[in-house]
Amino acid sequence: MGRQPCCDKVGLKRGPWTIEEDHKLMNFILNNGIHCWRMVPKLAGLLRCGKSCRLRWINYLRPDLKRGVLSEAEEDQIIQLHARLGNRWSKIASHFPGRTDNEIKNHWHTRIKKRLKILGLDPVTHTLVKQKEKVEEKIEINPEPNSLKEQGETREKENEAKMGLDETIDLLHDYEELCGSLDVGLWLNQETTNSNSQSPSLSLKDSPNPMGESSSMKEDSIQKWVDSVDSMLSWDGFNQLEQELLFLENLQ
DNA sequence: AAATCTGCCAACCGCATGTTG
């Protein structure tokens, strides 16, 4: 026979995590580490399944998380990596210490996809779509204006479309500069082959990181964190959580 | 001021893969 089930899901809490739950989970992990996620909620006194605890820790509570919006440089690197790796968010996230796959995935769907569309690029294949036709369609909205007002509106639309085109060309140029030296076409071909065969050649260990970050650097930073777990009990975020919890307790 | 729309993000769900007995 195999192992025991992960969780029975009956009577388990779902939805947003409270400060108190965060505090319990973080306190438990900092004191005991992670050996088995199934046991974590039970031992930490949480009415959550292990999966939910794991997700909360990885995406929100981990002390090595980098907060704040992604920089333009990070965004550019995500585009490069996506061209190369596709939707393998965890692989992409591994190039950004302190960033989570969920964060990068969300950022991709909310920001980067739009940016690529403006560039006239297909976010999936990273290839050009017929941008010029789109602009011409926009100009053709009202081909024969009758009144002066309509003529003015038409001119406005034309200018808007032309400005959009100029902006797009600039952005496209940037994109070419960004990806040109990286031979996206070659990557795409490699990736098509590799994704079919699940080749390990794209793993962090084997492929050099274009930004010069290595998996050993990441491991090193994690090791530093592990080494300093004791002092973590006084780190800022944790203190803040503790204060918030005390505040809530005082309210009750 | 209220209603509606839009963007964002945390969290969930289900599947794939790895691990254990």
Add this chain to the structure above:
DNA sequence: ACAACATGCGGTTGGCAGATT
């Protein structure tokens, strides 16, 4: 070798906040 389970991953969704009508 196989079944049962744990873990990791990517897709999707629900709900909140701010913007717009």
